[in-house]
Amino acid sequence: MNLELLTKTENQKVQNLLIIGIRDLINYKNLEPGEKLPSERMLSEKFNVTRSNIREAIRKLEFYGLLKSIPQSGTFVANIGIIALNGMIEDILRLDEPDFKSLVETRILLELKTVRLASLRRTDEDIAQLKEALDAYIDKVSNGKDAVQEDLLFHLAIAKASGNSTMNKFMLSITPEIILKFEKHHVCDDDLAQRGIDDHQAIFNAIIDKKPQLAKQKMKEHFKELYSYCYNL
Amino acid sequence: MNLELLTKTENQKVQNLLIIGIRDLINYKNLEPGEKLPSERMLSEKFNVTRSNIREAIRKLEFYGLLKSIPQSGTFVANIGIIALNGMIEDILRLDEPDFKSLVETRILLELKTVRLASLRRTDEDIAQLKEALDAYIDKVSNGKDAVQEDLLFHLAIAKASGNSTMNKFMLSITPEIILKFEKHHVCDDDLAQRGIDDHQAIFNAIIDKKPQLAKQKMKEHFKELYSYCYNL
DNA sequence: TAATCGAAATTGGTTAACCAGTATGGGTTA
DNA sequence: TAACCCATACTGGTTAACCAATTTCGATTA
Structure with missing residues (x-):
C-alpha cells in the first residue's frame, strides 16, 4: 500500500515534468494557438518516456482545456493564447491536493x-x-x-x-x-x-x-x- | 469532424450503459461498500465489450469517488453506502454538458x-x-x-x-x-x-x-x- | 491439528504492435 | 502552368499480449 502511494506520486512527478516539457516546447517553437503539437511518438522519444506517459500528460492538459486531441490528425494547442496557457499551466502544476x-x-x-x-x-x-x-x-x-x-x-x-x-x-x-x-x-x-x-x-x-x-x-x-x-x- | 463527434457520443452511450451495468451488478450481487468488483476481464466478457471500455467506465466512476482501483488487487466499491452510490450514479448519468x-x-x-x-x-x-x-x-x-x-x-x-x-x-x-x-x-x-x-x-x-x-x-x-x-x- | 510456507492463478497496469482515418506531396493530366 | 488525384507515410486510438505484485489455497511441517 505504501509502495502504491510512492509510485503514484512518482507518476505525478513524471507527469508534471512532461507538462513542463510540453509547455517549454510550445514556447520554444512559438506554437501559435490552434497549431499542432509534435506527434505522441515523437514526444515520447524526445522526452525519453513511454507513449502512455505522454498521453496521460496530454489528457490532463486536455481536461483543463489547454490541448485538444483529434483522432488521426494530431494534438492541437487550444485557442486561448500563449499567455493564458503559460499562466494556467503554472497554476495546474502548483495545484495542491484539496484539503x-x-x-x-x-x-x-x-x-x-x-x-x-x-x-x-x-x-x-x-x-x-x-x-x-x-x-x-x-x-x-x-x-x-x-x-x-x-x-x-x-x-x-x-x-x-x-x-x-x-x-x-x-x-x-x-x-x-x-x-x-x-x-x-x-x-x-x-x-x-x-x-x-x-x-x-x-x-x-x-x-x-x-x-x-x-x-x-x-x-x-x-x-x-x-x-x-x-x-x- | 462530424464523424468524430458521432463516435464520441457513441462512446459515451456505451460508457453510460456500462455504468448502468456495473451499478446493477453491485445491487444484484449485494456488494457491500468496500467489497471487490469482478475483475476487468470478467466484466468485459460479461458485457461483451473490450477491456478498455470497462476501464474507461471504471475511471469515470473513480473520478466521482464511487470506485477505487488498486493495482494487482482489484476494483473496490467506495465506502459511501449503497444508497448514496445508487443516487449518485443516477445523477452522473443524467449530468448535462455544461452550458x-x-x-x-x-x-x-x-x-x-x-x-x-x-x-x-x-x-x-x-x-x-x-x-x-x-x-x-x-x-x-x-x-x-x-x-x-x-x-x-x-x-x-x-x-x-x-x-x-x-x-x-x-x-x-x-x-x-x-x-x-x-x-x-x-x-x-x-x-x-x-x-x-x-x-x-x-x-x-x-x-x-x-x-x-x-x-x-x-x-x-x-x-x-x-x-x-x-x-x- | 494448526500454523506456515510457497507455487500457481489472478489482479490492475503497461507496452508494443496494429488499425482506420487523415494529411501530404509528387506525378499526371487538362 | 495549374489543378487534381492517388499512393504513401503519419496521426491518435485501440487491442491483445505481457508484467509485476498480490492473493489464494493446499501441501507440508512442527
Missing part, C-alpha cells in the same frame, strides 16, 4: 447558491424528486439509523433542481469525500439528525413556495454545526 | 467568494503575484491590445490567493471555456477594458488592505457587464 476544510468551505458556498436557484427554477419533477429524497431521509432518521447518505442525496437533489449543470457537477465531485469523512468522524449524531429533519423540511417548503431568501436562510442555519466542525478541524 | 450560462453563473459565485477569502488570507507572495498579473493586464490595455488572457490570469491569481484549493481547481477548470467564448464574441471592447483597469486596481487595493467586504463589492461591480451579457445570451 477537507477547502472541500467543506466550497460545499457550503455552492449549496447556499444552489438552494437559492432551486427555489427560483425548480420544476414539478424536481419537487417530486426532492420529496422522494426527503422522505427517505426522514424514514431513516425516524428509525434511529445513520442517514448520512440520504442527507447528502437530498442536498444533491437540490443541486440538480438548481438547473445549473456546472454547480451540479461540482457538487457531485466533492460529495463522496465528504461522505467518507463524515462517516469516519461520526459527525452526524442522533440529536443532530433529529434536528436535521426540521431543517430539511423547512428548506423543502421554501423551495416549493419559491422563496429563495428563506431557503438560503434555512440552509445557512442547517450548516451552522457544520461550520463549527469544519473550522475546528 | 455557457451555467459556467458564467458559477464563475461569478466562485469569484465573489475567492476575492473575499483572498482579502483575508493573502500572503505577501500572493500580493507579489497579483501585482505581476495586474501590471501585465494594465500594460496590454494601455497599448490598446486585447487583454482577455491577462484579465483571466488576474482572476486566477485571486483564486490562488484565496487559499482554497478546491475553488482554485474549479476556477481553473472553467476558465478556458470562458476565454474561448469571450474571444469569440469579443465581449471585452476597448471602453470596457479601460474601465477594467480601475476595477482591477480597486480589487487589488482591497485585497492588500485586507478589506473583504470592499473587495467583494468591487468584484460585483466589475461583473455587472458580465451579468447582463450572460443573461442576454
Whole structure:
C-alpha cells in the first residue's frame, strides 16, 4: 500500500515534468494557438518516456482545456493564447491536493447558491424528486439509523433542481469525500439528525413556495454545526 | 469532424450503459461498500465489450469517488453506502454538458467568494503575484491590445490567493471555456477594458488592505457587464 | 491439528504492435 | 502552368499480449 502511494506520486512527478516539457516546447517553437503539437511518438522519444506517459500528460492538459486531441490528425494547442496557457499551466502544476476544510468551505458556498436557484427554477419533477429524497431521509432518521447518505442525496437533489449543470457537477465531485469523512468522524449524531429533519423540511417548503431568501436562510442555519466542525478541524 | 463527434457520443452511450451495468451488478450481487468488483476481464466478457471500455467506465466512476482501483488487487466499491452510490450514479448519468450560462453563473459565485477569502488570507507572495498579473493586464490595455488572457490570469491569481484549493481547481477548470467564448464574441471592447483597469486596481487595493467586504463589492461591480451579457445570451 | 510456507492463478497496469482515418506531396493530366 | 488525384507515410486510438505484485489455497511441517 505504501509502495502504491510512492509510485503514484512518482507518476505525478513524471507527469508534471512532461507538462513542463510540453509547455517549454510550445514556447520554444512559438506554437501559435490552434497549431499542432509534435506527434505522441515523437514526444515520447524526445522526452525519453513511454507513449502512455505522454498521453496521460496530454489528457490532463486536455481536461483543463489547454490541448485538444483529434483522432488521426494530431494534438492541437487550444485557442486561448500563449499567455493564458503559460499562466494556467503554472497554476495546474502548483495545484495542491484539496484539503477537507477547502472541500467543506466550497460545499457550503455552492449549496447556499444552489438552494437559492432551486427555489427560483425548480420544476414539478424536481419537487417530486426532492420529496422522494426527503422522505427517505426522514424514514431513516425516524428509525434511529445513520442517514448520512440520504442527507447528502437530498442536498444533491437540490443541486440538480438548481438547473445549473456546472454547480451540479461540482457538487457531485466533492460529495463522496465528504461522505467518507463524515462517516469516519461520526459527525452526524442522533440529536443532530433529529434536528436535521426540521431543517430539511423547512428548506423543502421554501423551495416549493419559491422563496429563495428563506431557503438560503434555512440552509445557512442547517450548516451552522457544520461550520463549527469544519473550522475546528 | 462530424464523424468524430458521432463516435464520441457513441462512446459515451456505451460508457453510460456500462455504468448502468456495473451499478446493477453491485445491487444484484449485494456488494457491500468496500467489497471487490469482478475483475476487468470478467466484466468485459460479461458485457461483451473490450477491456478498455470497462476501464474507461471504471475511471469515470473513480473520478466521482464511487470506485477505487488498486493495482494487482482489484476494483473496490467506495465506502459511501449503497444508497448514496445508487443516487449518485443516477445523477452522473443524467449530468448535462455544461452550458455557457451555467459556467458564467458559477464563475461569478466562485469569484465573489475567492476575492473575499483572498482579502483575508493573502500572503505577501500572493500580493507579489497579483501585482505581476495586474501590471501585465494594465500594460496590454494601455497599448490598446486585447487583454482577455491577462484579465483571466488576474482572476486566477485571486483564486490562488484565496487559499482554497478546491475553488482554485474549479476556477481553473472553467476558465478556458470562458476565454474561448469571450474571444469569440469579443465581449471585452476597448471602453470596457479601460474601465477594467480601475476595477482591477480597486480589487487589488482591497485585497492588500485586507478589506473583504470592499473587495467583494468591487468584484460585483466589475461583473455587472458580465451579468447582463450572460443573461442576454 | 494448526500454523506456515510457497507455487500457481489472478489482479490492475503497461507496452508494443496494429488499425482506420487523415494529411501530404509528387506525378499526371487538362 | 495549374489543378487534381492517388499512393504513401503519419496521426491518435485501440487491442491483445505481457508484467509485476498480490492473493489464494493446499501441501507440508512442527
